[in-house]
Amino acid sequence: MGSAYAIEAEELRRTYRARTGWLKPRRTEVEAVRGVTFTVGRGELFGLLGPNGAGKTTTIKMLNTLLIPTSGRARVCGHDVERETREVRRRIGYVFGGDRGLYDRLSALDNLRYFAELYAVPAREQKGRIAELLDLVGLAGRERERVEGYSRGMRQRLHIARGLLHSPDVLFLDEPSIGVDPVAARELRRTVADLASTGTTVLLTTHYMAEADELCDRIAVIADGCIQALGTPAELRRRAEGRRVVEVEAYGVPESAVDALRGLPGVRETAVEARGALQLLTVHSDAHVDVQSDVLRELAGIRLGRVDSREPTLEDAYVAIVSAAA
Amino acid sequence: MSGAYLPGPAASPTPFPFRARAALTPSPVPPPHRSPEKGPGMKTLRLMTVGGVIAYRALFNWTTPGMFIGTLLVGPLFQLLFFAYLGRQLQVADDRFYIVGNAVLTASLACVFGGTMAVANERRYGTLGHVLLSPRSRTAVFWGRVLPYAGNGLLIAVVTLTAGALLLGLRIPVSALPGLLLVMAAGSLACGFFGLTLGALGLRFRDVWVISNVSVALLLLLTGVNVPASGLPGWMVAVGEWLPITHAAEAARRLAAGDGLAAAAGPLGQELLVGAGYAVAAAALLKIFEFESRRTASLDVL
Ligand SMILES: Nc1ncnc2c1ncn2[C@@H]1O[C@H](COP(=O)(O)OP(=O)(O)OP(=O)(O)O)[C@@H](O)[C@H]1O
Ligand SMILES: [Mg+2]
Secondary structure, eight states: OOOSSSEEEEEEEEEEEEEEEESSSSEEEEEEEEEEOOOOEOOOOOEOOOOOOHHHHHHHHHTTTTTTSSEEEEEETTTTTTTTTTHHHEEEEEOSSOOOOOOOOSSSSHHHHHHHHHHOHHHHHHHHHHHHHHHTTTTTTTTTTTTOOOOOOHHHHHHHHHHHHOOEEEEEEEEETTTOOOHHHHHHHHHHHHHTTTTTEEEOOOOOOHHHHHHHSSEEETTTTTEEEEEOOOHHHHTTTEEEEEEEEEESSOOOHHHHTTTTEEEEEEEEEETEEEEEEEEEEEETOHHHHHHHHHHTTSEEEEEEEEOOOOHHHHHHHHHHHH | OGGGOSSSSSOOSSOOOOOGGGGGGOOOOOOSSSOOOOOOHHHHHHIIIIIIHHHHHOOOOOHHHHIIIIIIHHHHHHHHHHHHHHHHTTTSSSHHHHHEEEEEEEHHHHHHHHHHHHHHHHHTTTTHHHHHHHOOOSHHHHHHHHHHHHHHHHHHOOOOOHHHHHHHTTTOGGHHHHHHHHHHHHHHHHHHHHHHHHHHHHOOOOTTTHHHHHHHHHHHHHTTTSGGGGGOOOHHHHHHTTTSSHHHHHHHHHHHHTOOOOHHHHHHHHHHHHHHHHHHHHHHHHHHHHHHHHHHHHHHOO
């Protein structure tokens, strides 16, 4: 176990080649990951954020041996993911968000029994471990039902239990909280935090900024197959530093008024989000310019709700990073 | 937006909250008296048997009693009767030829399709990726899956032979029964590995069921079960030599005729060789296609 890092990725690239058409085959190439480099320390909780199609899942699949990198290298616990697959697989767990990936015809218990065999959990520890995990994810009592009849969130819980069966050193969580109800999602976050605090390395992808903010020691924002920013949540938030955010709830804002807001001195970005009858205006500005009164003046005559001026959140920083990359 | 996460204490209990997080901490205390660790051989055996049976329940489509009896027992029995009566009509060969040969062949349906399902159905459930993440031997995982199907095939062959013999009045010497059981087991196993080979192709080709369907029909024709080898073109006989069942059927006929185990030993050995050949082929194909899939992402593994 020479390596100080749990995960080392060096200039990872992955291109997908697909052939479409049968009579006139056309080759298409997608450069899903284009030179990704990062390290994750042992016991660190590392977040991978990015828009849909950014290359997060592809990166994880290269790290967990399911895909061979087109170029570049990666190691997990010091073992090369391309050549030392068995060593890597012994040490990793993978939870993948989604409805599929379970044997529908079997009960949760039998699903776990089977994967306990596959993931080399010693026979005499299987029973206890499975009971413990069923209890942890809140499926105890329902474990003898066929997975066929499980709700989405129940399936997701089962995915999580499976990923933990063999107490992996490194855990890849690809959107683990998808479809899980809020209370359970909070418990899941606690579980993940506990795992990290007891030495498990976690690589997490999520589209919930608050989740990433709360959990991650460090975050990489990936867009278009490249890392756009990497740092602690606080450091990333500083990306949006020098900004201030004004949020206004309004009813019936005309396009012209929004354009007028864009033209105000000190304003960097504006966005309008429809929320039922009301619209939420978000105005990013330079921090040293107080645009709130200007904004309200432009909106004179329009019925307004709550008006709020606040510090930028991680989500604001994320939006700034990703839109700068686009 | 942290508001979405209910920052306050959980107000209402959900039906299945995550619980007892302490449970997760990897227990630092090893069991006090470790009984001698099971050897790697025992572990592999367990993976093949226990794992094989669970996988069978997970992946075999015909486990319900109705499907099992209808598809695997009644259908093949009618097929046996059909060929036996046809044979009587045409006077090509005697009852024993058709009954024994077809009974041995009935194992093939469960085994060939079972072997195919053992790999191809993973796609249906999207579980292949999770299986491939296992650090354990692919060969053990997938060979183990063949065992229940082979057992299944054997059961079907025994039932069909018994029913066919009773219905058509074929007398089989009691002394031939243990040998027959052995031969049918060998045929079933060979068929199972043949099916697994086809299933392995399913890692590469999406429409592997076509191959299985064609193969089952080919077995009917090329194994010499219903058309004596002397009535087939040379190349068909040559292909049949490489298929499961051909030699098992021959061995079974000799046994049923009362020729004794020594007379059947030759074809029985050939059947076992054919089976071993497919076992090795399946393992090799699984390895190659798994590597391919990692390189080209040809498998939608998840
Ligand atoms: N098997 C495949 N064959 C071809 N292209 C693929 C394949 N898998 C992914 N891609 C492409 O690679 C790119 C990155 O996909 P990836 O699944 O890594 O994104 P992601 O960051 O996980 O997105 P999401 O947030 O939606 O899960 C996408 O453009 C996708 O279409
Ligand atoms: Mg993804």
